[in-house]
Every structure is written in structure tokens, then in C-alpha cells.
Amino acid sequence: MRIEFRALRKTFPDGAVGLDGASLSLETPSFTVLSGRNGSGKSLLVRHALGLETADSGEVLVDGAPLGTALAATRRRVALVFQEPEHQILGVTVREDAEFGPRAARERPDAYSARVSAALKAAGLAGFEGRLCAGLSGGEKRRLAVASALVSEPELIVLDEPFNGLDLAGASDLLRVLLRLNAAGVGVLVVTHDLEKCLAHADRLVVLGSGRVVREGSPASLWEELPALGLRRPPGGLDRLAEMSWLETAP
Numbered sequence: 061m062r063i064e065f066r067a068l069r070k071t072f073p074d075g076a077v078g079l080d081g082a083s084l085s086l087e088t089p090s091f092t093v094l095s096g097r098n099g100s101g102k103s104l105l106v107r108h109a110l111g112l113e114t115a116d117s118g119e120v121l122v123d124g125a126p127l128g129t130a131l132a133a134t135r136r137r138v139a140l141v142f143q144e145p146e147h148q149i150l151g152v153t154v155r156e157d158a159e160f161g162p163r164a165a166r167e168r169p170d171a172y173s174a175r176v177s178a179a180l181k182a183a184g185l186a187g188f189e190g191r192l193c194a195g196l197s198g199g200e201k202r203r204l205a206v207a208s209a210l211v212s213e214p215e216l217i218v219l220d221e222p223f224n225g226l227d228l229a230g231a232s233d234l235l236r237v238l239l240r241l242n243a244a245g246v247g248v249l250v251v252t253h254d255l256e257k258c259l260a261h262a263d264r265l266v267v268l269g270s271g272r273v274v275r276e277g278s279p280a281s282l283w284e285e286l287p288a289l290g291l292r293r294p295p296g297g298l299d300r301l302a303e304m305s306w307l308e309t310a311p
């Protein structure tokens with residue numbers, strides 16, 4: 061699928077400029093990293109993909125059609141995992157949480173049960189079905205948010221700062237889940253400052269600044285500019301980027 065953000069502008073009543081002509085085209089199944097300084101508009105931009113925010117001007121197109129005409133379908137095709145996984149956990153147990161979406165949509169258990177099991181497995185949570193959500197670690201909660209997002213079998217999964225608060229092992233577990241999904245054809249958009257955790261695996265880097273896309277391209281092509289864009293470069297040089305699979309050194 062293809063999502064196009066065209067010249068989105070959004071100003072808040074207090075005068076804060078959230079987006080200032082942001083244009084970006086996303087095509088699945090790429091692995092894209094969206095980065096930029098705090099307040100550059102990253103969260104705001106991705107929330108527009110699901111119609112959770114409305115721009116003052118500009119448009120969002122899904123496969124060429126205005127988002128407004130395809131909102132319900134787009135919310136099934138695109139999954140958003142928020143920065144705080146707690147905000148997305150709605151069930152008491154892991155399985156109940158993953159079943160929340162299809163149950164709310166009044167699907168019958170025999171229609172969603174296999175999808176729920178597959179989503180939990182894809183997120184590395186097979187065997188966790190009966191566990192209480194409240195007792196999960198931060199990394200497990202994040203993967204539960206991913207599992208619940210996967211139940212609708214989305215074509216694109218968007219994760220806002222997914223590595224926040226995760227240690228190396230938790231981050232590497234999550235990255236492995238994302239890489240497996242991407243290899244299976246699911247588009248991945250990771251919003252993050254932690255370039256060292258995922259840039260080696262991305263085929264595209266988009267940098268926002270002051271509410272618009274200031275640079276985009278392959279990670280290698282933007283490497284030299286990262287510090288000037290306010291982003292910390294992963295350790296090692298550009299020549300190492302290709303083989304710099306951070307996973308290999310992770311536990």
C-alpha cells in the first residue's frame with residue numbers, strides 16, 4: 061500500500077506550529093526510520109495516517125484515495141503502536157488484550173482465534189496467553205502492543221519510539237520481531253531517536269525538522285549529515301553500516 065502525506069499543515073490554538081508543510085510518501089513493505097529533534101512533528105505526522113489528527117490544510121492519500129473515504133479500512137491496514145504501551149493495554153490477560161480489537165468489532169471467536177494466536181507468536185509471546193498484563197515487563201508490554209496491533213493483519217505497522225525504556229535485550233527482541241514481520245512483507249515505520257538500534261536494518265531514513273521533511277534517503281546517503289540534523293550517529297563509520305547489525309552483538 062502507499063500512503064502519501066501532502067503538504068500537511070497544523071497549527072494549535074496556542075499558536076504552536078505542529079506541521080508546516082510536511083510531505084512524505086510511504087510504500088510498503090519498506091523499513092523506514094522517521095527521526096528528527098524533539099518537537100519536530102514526528103508523532104503528529106504518523107497520527108495523521110490514521111485520522112487521529114486533522115490537518116488545517118493538505119491531504120493524506122491512501123492508494124491514491126483521500127483518507128476520509130477509506131478511514132475504516134485504513135485503520136485495519138495500518139497499525140499504530142503508541143509510545144506508552146500501557147495506554148494501549150485493554151485486557152486483563154495477554155490473550156484477552158490481543159482479542160480486544162476483534163471482540164469490539166463483534167467478530168466470532170472462531171473467526172479471530174487463529175489470528176490472535178499467530179499475532180502473539182509473531183510478537184514472541186507464545187506461551188504468555190494466560191499471563192496478567194499488569195505483571196509483564198516493559199519489553200513484554202511493548203511486544204504485547206505489537207501483538208495486538210498485528211491481529212488485524214496490517215500491511216504497515218507504525219511504532220512511535222518503540223525502544224524507549226527497553227534495555228539491550230528487550231530492544232533486540234523487539235527489533236527481531238520487526239525484522240521478521242518486514243521479511244514477511246509487512247511495512248515497518250519506526251519513529252525513533254535511537255538510530256543505533258535500527259538504522260543498519262532500514263532501507264530509508266526520513267528526517268523531520270520544524271514540522272516538515274528536511275531530508276530523506278538511504279541511511280548511507282544521509283550518514284555524513286546526521287550530526288548537522290541533530291541526530292546521533294551510530295558508532296562505527298559508514299563503511300561499517302551495511303554489516304553493522306547491532307543484533308549480532310546483542311544477547
Ligand SMILES: Nc1ncnc2c1ncn2[C@@H]1O[C@H](COP(=O)(O)OP(=O)(O)OP(=O)(O)O)[C@@H](O)[C@H]1O
Pocket residue numbers: 072073074076077078079096097098099100101102103104105
Ligand atoms: N495538542 C497539542 N497542543 C499544542 N501543541 C502541540 C500539541 N500536539 C503537538 N504539539 C506541538 O507540535 C509540535 C510537534 O509535536 P510532536 O509531538 O509531533 O513532536 P515529536 O517530533 O513527536 O517530538 P518528540 O521527539 O518529543 O516525541 C511540538 O512543538 C508540540 O509542542
Ligand SMILES: [Mg+2]
Pocket residue numbers: 102103104220
Ligand atoms: Mg513524539
